[in-house]
Amino acid sequence: IYEAGKLTDSGLRRYMSTAIQSASILMTNLNRAANLIHSFKQVAVDQSSSETRLFNLREYIDEVLLSLRPRLKKTNITVKVDVDDSIAVYNYPGAISQILTNLVMNSLVHAFPHDESGEISLSAELVDGNQVALCYRDNGVGMSKEHLQKVFDPFFTTRRGSGGSGLGMHIVYNLVHQQLGGRIAISSEPGKGVEVLVYFPTSLKKQEIKV
Numbered sequence: 001i002y003e004a005g006k007l008t009d010s011g012l013r014r015y016m017s018t019a020i021q022s023a024s025i026l027m028t029n030l031n032r033a034a035n036l037i038h039s040f041k042q043v044a045v046d047q048s049s050s051e052t053r054l055f056n057l058r059e060y061i062d063e064v065l066l067s068l069r070p071r072l073k074k075t076n077i078t079v080k081v082d083v084d085d086s087i088a089v090y091n092y093p094g095a096i097s098q099i100l101t102n103l104v105m106n107s108l109v110h111a112f113p114h115d116e117s118g119e120i121s122l123s124a125e126l127v128d129g130n131q132v133a134l135c136y137r138d139n140g141v142g143m144s145k146e147h148l149q150k151v152f153d154p155f156f157t158t159r160r161g162s163g164g165s166g167l168g169m170h171i172v173y174n175l176v177h178q179q180l181g182g183r184i185a186i187s188s189e190p191g192k193g194v195e196v197l198v199y200f201p202t203s204l205k206k207q208e209i210k211v
Contacts, residue, residue: 060089081121087126092204111141121138123135134197
């Protein structure tokens, strides 16, 4: 049309509008890819490191969940986060990453075993001035009282041979107590999902836990 001299003003405007929209979509997708790669790299570095550093808890949780997005996209599970974006933590980010990853994967394997739709929620707040109370919930199938009493035992699983190693929650327990210097509690009932409460100090500077 341009070469034939038939390009009208309205045609040019339509072309420019389409080009701008296409460029905007491309930039959005490139930014998403860049953010995903950054999250993968940061989380991978933290998981292989045993160093403490200062980080924003909400931003770091978002990074961990972003790194898990490829796995979550294959499910019917939605994740909701309600964490105060002003909480700064000087602790082991690698431990928090591994804890969240294990909790999410545990929910995918055990709480929603048949690809049911469901919800995972994460919230965190400061308590007693210098403690973080992190709450993880899912609305899956839940656990019996008998299973709940054994959930932190090594090699205990109800899904052996179907994706369960029996070490996920045992690892979570040890990371909370040995690295974060915190404590953990879990509650559940059949058909009512699971709630995991993790408490840990906002800073290890004045109370280094590792021996």
